[in-house]
Amino acid sequence: MVFAEQRENKFKKSAxxxxxxxxxxxxxxxxxxxxxxxxxxxxxxxSSLGAYGASRxxxxxxxxxxxxxxxxxxxxxxxxxxxxxxxxxLLPASAMGKDLAPRIAVKLDAGLxxxxxxxxxxxSELIATRPVYAGKALVDVKITSARKVVTLRxxxxxxxxxxxxxxxxxxxxxxxxxxxxxxMVKETTQSSGRIDVAEADIIVSGGRGLKGPENFKLIEExxxxxxxxxxxxxxxxxxxxxxxxxxxxxxxKTVSPSLYIAxxxxxxxxxxxxxxxxxxxxxxxxxxxxxxxxLADYGIVGDAFEIIPVFTKEVRTLLxx
Amino acid sequence: xKIFVCVNHVPDTETKVKVASDGRSVDPTGVNYVINPxxxxxxxxxxxxxxKHGGEVVAVSLGGDAHKETLRKTLAMGVDKAVLLxxxxxxxxxxxxxxxxxxxxxxxxxxxxxxxxxxxxxxAAVAPMVAEMLGIPSVTVVVKLEIDGTKVTAERxxxxxxxxxxxxxxxxxxxxKGLNEPRYPSLKGIxxxxxxxxEELQPSPASNKVEVLVMRKPGAKSAGKIIGNDASAxxxxxxxxxxxxxxx
Numbered sequence: 001m002v003f004a005e006q007r008e009n010k011f012k013k014s015a016x017x018x019x020x021x022x023x024x025x026x027x028x029x030x031x032x033x034x035x036x037x038x039x040x041x042x043x044x045x046x047s048s049l050g051a052y053g054a055s056r057x058x059x060x061x062x063x064x065x066x067x068x069x070x071x072x073x074x075x076x077x078x079x080x081x082x083x084x085x086x087x088x089x090l091l092p093a094s095a096m097g098k099d100l101a102p103r104i105a106v107k108l109d110a111g112l113x114x115x116x117x118x119x120x121x122x123x124s125e126l127i128a129t130r131p132v133y134a135g136k137a138l139v140d141v142k143i144t145s146a147r148k149v150v151t152l153r154x155x156x157x158x159x160x161x162x163x164x165x166x167x168x169x170x171x172x173x174x175x176x177x178x179x180x181x182x183x184m185v186k187e188t189t190q191s192s193g194r195i196d197v198a199e200a201d202i203i204v205s206g207g208r209g210l211k212g213p214e215n216f217k218l219i220e221e222x223x224x225x226x227x228x229x230x231x232x233x234x235x236x237x238x239x240x241x242x243x244x245x246x247x248x249x250x251x252x253k254t255v256s257p258s259l260y261i262a263x264x265x266x267x268x269x270x271x272x273x274x275x276x277x278x279x280x281x282x283x284x285x286x287x288x289x290x291x292x293x294x295l296a297d298y299g300i301v302g303d304a305f306e307i308i309p310v311f312t313k314e315v316r317t318l319l320x321x
Numbered sequence: 322x323k324i325f326v327c328v329n330h331v332p333d334t335e336t337k338v339k340v341a342s343d344g345r346s347v348d349p350t351g352v353n354y355v356i357n358p359x360x361x362x363x364x365x366x367x368x369x370x371x372x373k374h375g376g377e378v379v380a381v382s383l384g385g386d387a388h389k390e391t392l393r394k395t396l397a398m399g400v401d402k403a404v405l406l407x408x409x410x411x412x413x414x415x416x417x418x419x420x421x422x423x424x425x426x427x428x429x430x431x432x433x434x435x436x437x438x439x440x441x442x443x444x445a446a447v448a449p450m451v452a453e454m455l456g457i458p459s460v461t462v463v464v465k466l467e468i469d470g471t472k473v474t475a476e477r478x479x480x481x482x483x484x485x486x487x488x489x490x491x492x493x494x495x496x497x498k499g500l501n502e503p504r505y506p507s508l509k510g511i512x513x514x515x516x517x518x519x520e521e522l523q524p525s526p527a528s529n530k531v532e533v534l535v536m537r538k539p540g541a542k543s544a545g546k547i548i549g550n551d552a553s554a555x556x557x558x559x560x561x562x563x564x565x566x567x568x569x
Contacts, residue, residue: 068484070449071458095479099461102449105415111530112414114444127534132442136338137347137536145530183458183488190482199480202568226569237498244464244499245478250334250440251358251498259568270334276542280566282558288547297545298561300554310552314559315569 001086002035003077004049004057005096006042013199014092016052016159018152021119022090023053023162028121031087034058035167036080038073040066043169050167052159058084060172067185074100076174078107086147088126093151094198101151111143117156117256117277126150134250134273154199155256195229197248202259205231205248205275209264209285209304213241218308219263225315231255231275233265249274264304267292284308322376325430326367326400327421327451328360330384330391331441338538345533346411347441356391359436361398361503362496366466367434368399369501374468377401379428383420385409389519396514397506403517406524413531414442418450420524426455430491437462437495445495452493460486464499 002022004015019035026033035054037046039061046057060076077100081089089104091097093115105112117138118129128150129140143150197203204223206216216230223230232242234249248255250270260278265271267283267290275281276295283296284304293299300307315321332338332347333355341348356364367378380395382388383406392403406420425433433452438445445461452459458473464483465476471490476483478497506514548554548561562569 070460070486074453095462095477095484098445099449099459099477102414102418102444102446103453103459105446106418106450106453112444112446112450113531114414114446130443131539132536133332133336133338133347134440134443135539136336137340138539139345139536140534142532142534143530144532183460183486185484186487187485188479188482189485194481196481244497247498254443259562259566268335269337276539280562280568281542281545282562293547294544295542297542297566298558299545299547300549300551300558301547302549302551302554306552307555310555311559314555318559318563318569 001081001084001089002033002054003089003091003097003100004035004037005092005094006037006039006045009039009042009045011045011048012092012094013159014094014154017154017157018090018092019049019052019054020160020162021152021157025088025119025121026053029124034084034086036060036077038065038076043171046169047166050165051161053162054167057167057169058172059169060174064181068096069181069184070099070103071183072176072180074103074107075176075180076172078104079174080172081108088148088150091151093153097151101149105149108147108149109145110147110149111145112149113141113143114151115153116150117153119150131254131277134254134270135277136273153256155201197229197231197246197255198253200229200257202226202228203231203248203255203257204228204261204263205233205265206236206263207233207265208235210236215305216242218305222308222312222315225312225319225321233271234268262292263308265292266290267295322370322374323429323431324367324370324376324378324434325425325428326360326363326378326380326395326434328364328380328382328391328395329357329439330354330382330388331357331439334358334440340536340538345536354387354390356394357436357439359438359440359496362498362500363434363436364395364398364400365501365503366494366496370432370468379404381406381421381424383408383417383524392519393514394506396517397510398504399510403519405519405521407521408524410527412527413529414444414446414450415531416527416529418447418454419528421447422451422454423525424522425451432490433493435493435495437497448493448495457491457493458488459493459495460488461495462497463494464497466494466500
C-alpha cells in the first residue's frame with residue numbers, strides 16, 4: 001500500500017515516484033498495489049495513480065482534511081492499512097511523509113526504514129538501502145516485523161507511467177473524533193517562486209567564496225535561468241547570509257538532484273556528504289586544491305564573479321530565454 | 322512546566338566514516354563524539370521555555386557511559402537534571418522510542434523536546450514515535466514555537482515554505498535550525514556541571530524491528546575534468562552539460 005501525498009489537490013511528484021517504486025515491488029512479488037489519498041474532494045485526482053501502477057485508490061475525504069493534520073492523517077492511513085491487511089506501506093520521505101510514517105509505524109507495530117534510496121527482494125524478503133551519516137555510508141536493512149513501513153527519498157526513484165490504465169477509485173469510510181483533528185495546520189505559507197533544495201532537479205549552491213550576501217544575486221540569476229533551487233553551505237548560513245532552509249549538508253539537507261553546481265564552496269566533509277549522490281556535479285572555485293573538485297564531474301578553477309555571469313548568459317542563449 | 326529534552330551522543334560532522342570490522346556499524350576509532358547538533362536546539366528551547374513559564378528541565382539520553390559527556394554538556398548549558406538510560410545494545414528507532422516513552426510516561430511531561438533528527442542514523446523517527454506511544458501530539462521540523470496556557474502554536478518547515486500548526490500540551494516537539502541560537506555553556510556552568518549528579522536508570526529491554534545487514538561506503542566518485550581556468554571555459558561547460566550529461 002502507498003500513501004500518495006497531495007497538496008492543494010495536486011499529487012506531488014514524490015507521490016508518483018512512490019507508486020511507481022511500489023508497483024515494481026508488487027509486480028515482482030505478485031501483490032496488489034493499493035494507494036491511499038487524503039484530502040477534500042480528492043477523488044477527482046485519484047484515478048490518475050493508475051498510470052503509475054495502482055490498481056485501486058482509496059480516497060479519504062472530508063472538508064476538514066483540506067489542511068494536513070498529523071493525528072488525523074496517521075489514524076486514517078493506519079486504519080485503512082489494517083482493513084486492507086497491507087504488509088508493506090510506502091510513503092514519500094517528504095516533510096509530510098516523515099512526519100506521518102513514525103506515528104503510523106507505532107500504530108501498526110511495524111518496523112520503519114526511513115529515507116530509502118533503493119529497494120529489492122532477496123529470498124522473498126524486502127531489503128531497503130538507506131544513507132546514514134548524511135550519505136557518508138549506506139546500510140542495507142531488513143524489517144523483521146510482519147508489517148513494514150518504508151519511506152522513499154524524493155527525486156531518487158523514477159515515476160514511470162508504466163501501465164497507462166485508470167485505477168478504480170473507492171471512498172474510505174472512517175470516523176474521527178474531534179480530538180483527532182486537534183493537531184491541525186492552520187496556515188501554509190509558500191515562498192513564492194522558490195524551489196526547495198530537497199525537491200529540486202537542479203541546485204545552484206553558493207559558499208563563502210562569494211564574499212558577501214549581496215553577491216548571491218549571481219547565484220539567484222543562474223538558478224532562475226536553470227529553473228533551479230538556490231542552496232548554501234553551512235558557513236554562509238551560519239554567517240546569516242542565507243536562510244537555514246537552503247543549507248545543504250549533514251546538518252542541513254541531503255540532496256540528490258540531477259545537477260549540483262557548487263560555486264565558491266571548498267567542500268567540507270559534512271557538505272560533501274549532503275550532495276555527493278547528485279547525478280552530476282559542477283564545481284567553480286578559485287582554489288584548485290579544494291576538495292569539491294574530487295567529486296566534481298566538471299570543474300572550472302577560477303573567479304566565480306567572472307564565470308557565473310557568463311554561465312547565466314550561455315544558459316539563457318541555449319534555452320532561448 | 323515539566324520539560325524533558327531527549328539528547329543523543331553522535332560522531333561530529335567532521336567525522337570520516339569508516340566501517341567497523343563487524344561490517345554493520347561505524348568504527349569508533351579516532352571519532353570525536355558530540356551532542357547531536359539538532360538536540361542543542363532542543364536544550365536551548367527547553368531552557369527558554371523554563372525562563373518564560375517556570376518549571377524544570379530534565380535531559381535524558383539512552384546509551385552507554387560515553388553519553389554522560391553529552392549529558393554534562395546539557396547540565397553546563399543549564400538543565401536542572403540529567404538522566405542516563407544506560408544501555409549497550411544497538412537499537413532501531415522503534416526500540417529507542419519505546420525505552421524513552423516507557424521512561425517518560427512515568428514522569429507526566431508537559432513538553433518533550435527532541436532535535437529533528439540524529440545526524441548518525443538520520444531516521445527522524447524517534448520523536449513522533451515517542452509521541453504516538455505516549456498518545457500525545459507531535460510537531461516535527463519546528464522553527465518557531467509559542468506556548469500560551471495549554472495552547473501550542475508551532476511553525477514547521479515544509480518543502481519551499483512553512484506550516485503553522487496548532488495543538489495543545491502535552492506535546493512532543495522536534496527542533497530544526499532557526500528555532501533559536503543555542504547558548505555556549507558559561508565557565509561557571511561547566512564547573513557547576515562537574516559536580517551535578519547524573520541519574521542512571523535501566524531502560525526497558527530492546528526489541529528491534531529493523532536489522533542492519535551491512536554497512537558500506539558509497540561508491541567513490543572519481544574526480545572529473547577541469548575544463549579551464551576562467552570564463553572562456555564556460556561555453557564548453559554548457560555544451561558538456563547539454564550534450565554529454567544531458568542535464569540542461
